[in-house]
Amino acid sequence: MGALDVDTAVVGRDGQFVGQVTRDWEIWGPNGGFLAALALRAAGAHTDLRRPASFSCHFLGVADFEAVDLSVRTLRRTKRAESIAVSMTQYGEPVLEAMVWVVGDVDGLEHDAWTAPPVDGPHRLMTIAERAPEGPMFAFWNNLECRPCDWIDDWDNRPAGIFHENAWYRFRPTATFDDPFVDAGRSLLVLDTVLWPVVMRGHPHDGGWYAPSIDVQVRFHALEPTSEFLLTDAHSPAGRDGLVGGVGSVWSESGVLLATGGQQMLCRPRALNPNPEQRG
Secondary structure, three states, X not given: OOOHHHHOOOEEXXXXXXXXXOHHHEOOOEOHHHHHHHHHHHHHHHOOXXXXXXXXXXXXXXXXXXXXXXXXXXXXXXXXXXXXXXXXXEOXXXXXXXXXXXXXXXXXXXXXXXXXXXXXXHHHOOOHHHHOOOOOOOHXXXXXXEEEOOOOOOHHHOOOOOOEEEEEEEEOOOOOOOOHHXXXXXXXXHHHHXXXXXXXXXXXXXXXXXXXXXXXXXXXXXXXXXXXXXXXXXXXXXXXXXXXXXXXXXXXXXXXXXXXXXXXXXXXXXXXXXXOOOOO
C-alpha cells in the first residue's frame, strides 16, 4: 500500500528535484494522476506561496517504476501569485510537462453557485472491497477506499449510454493532509483516475479500443483537509475522431466544491493494453 504524502515527496533545491515512482501506484503502468501529484509537489517545494490554484499537464511518456527528475522554474511572479513550469523526465526522456499557478493570501469576490450531487453519504454505502472481496486487479486500488453511489451487479451486461458516475473516495493509510499541495493532490489524482471508468460504463461493447489520458487540467476552488472522503461527479460528454473527453468535480463531505477539471483521452487498439475492460 502506498501513502500519498510519502510517495509524492520530492528532494532537492534550486529548481532541481527528484521523486520516486513506486509500484504501489501501478494501474496499466504508473497512474497518471500520481505522476501529476508528484509534479504538483515539486511546484510546492519550489514556491513559498500558500496554495495551488490550478494545474494542467501533458502526459508525454510512460515512466518506469524508478526515480524521475523534476526541473521547476518560475515563469511569472508577483507578491500574491506565481506561474510555475514543471518538466518531469526519466533517463533524459520526457514524461510530463506541467503548468501550475499558486497563490498567497488573496481577498476577493465569493460565491457558491453549484450544489453537490444529491447522493447518499459515504457511511451509508458499501465499499468495492465489500462488494467484490476477490480484491483489485491493480495495486493502485489498495491506496483508495471507494464507495460507489450506485452499483452495477452484472458489469459484463451493463446497459449502454450512461456516461455519468458518482463515488466517494478515501485515501489509505492516511486520509487527510495538512500540506495544501498534498491536499490538492487528492483531488487531482482522483479526477485524473475516475474519467476512464465512466467511459467504460457507457460502452459495454467498446469496439476494441481503450483510451489513455493525454492531458489533465484541474482548478482548485477550496481546500478542506479535514474531509476524509471526497465525492466525485464524473461525466464523459463526448467521444469523436479518436478522442474521448471527460469532465468532473470533487466535493467535500460537507458539500464544499473542492475542484473541477477534465481531460482528453486518445483511443488506442485494445490489444496494446492487457486489461482495458477493468472497471478501475
